[in-house]
Amino acid sequence: MSEEREALTMDTFTQGLWKDNPVFVMMLGLCPALAVTNTAANALAMGLATTFVLICSGLLVSLLRKVIPKQVRIASYIIIIATFVTMADYGIKAISLDLYKALGAFIQLIVVNCIILGRAEAYASKNTPLRAVVNGTGMGLGFTIALLSMGIIREVLGSGTLFGAQVMPDRFQPWSIFVLPPGGFFVLAGWLMLFSWLRQRNTKQEVA
């Protein structure tokens, strides 16, 4: 495969951070992006758990890319992904029960996060382990940054705190709507507007 001979470039890593950001550009993984970004800490934990699963499953899928027959590849990927998700689940429970309670079922639901299966199928299964890990790290961090940028806004406006510490003046009345599900949609819409505006501006500049 010609792809495997491609050199490891910076782009392998930054693809997920900006150009193909999973949430803001590819619009993948919106379910956790809306559900667990009501505080910055939840968003960070969710992003890191997903990054862990992305890197580990990417590595394993890439290592086994010549062993797994095409016919059973999806089933194999799902087993591999589910294994690492369950490990992350136990890990988070051992790190903090409060965090585990806050993230609820969304940890287990990383299994069906399309970013991960998408990376396994479209990238890791066709590239060397090193490239898969680097790309997975980039994608995971891009996802974490996207979740954090939503979580920070929602927590500051919705509860007046950031990572649990008060940041807004005492007389600030928290806009509870931001920690409720509709607030997730508002914040996501705001970020998507910003991103499409940036994209349009870039295209216009190229044309001009």
Add this chain to the structure above:
Amino acid sequence: MSDAHAVAAPSPFRLVATLAGIALFSGVLLSLTYEGTKPIIARKEQAALQAAVMEVLPGAVSQRSYQRNETGWVLLNEGAEGANLYEGLDADGNRVGFALTGEARGYADVIRILYGYDPEQKQVIGLKVLSSNETPGLGDKIEKDPAFQENFTALDASLEYPIRTVKNGEKEHPWQVDGISGATVSSKAVGKALRESTAQWVPVLDNAIEGGEVQP
């Protein structure tokens, strides 16, 4: 396309062997993780529950746990599982009260509470929500709202009148719980959990104390 498929088609044995191999690897990895994290998780859960018992029994510095079985109450060793009654003791070893659990359906899901009960005063002396899934900003006020928590510093649980949640600002009697406006369902659920749990446990506890089954 069918040509490529025919060329690549491996034997069914190979397909099964691959899946079985991956599943085996997954199983090994998971049992290692499970065994590794199990003691940590159990310790954290135990610590969280112990902290909650201390919280609902103001003044308690140590605790004992009991389990009820067919013959009566059994004192459990520290860290043992299966307790359904916790006793809080103050610095002199006197009983502060008992911590009991209760649950009732809230707005979103079942609300589980732990509350402190003082058998001498026949009062609820503290309450903590162990788990709930109430609406953030509205129903979850039952967990943190100081005015609501104030209800449970001396709530009459003598069973002469059952515990009831009333509308915000209408509390008149010591057995009433002053509800939260905007969180009616959630605050009523806390009242219901207390009413049902006290109705079940208070007579049992009174008997146990009279009969000397629970150490004084």
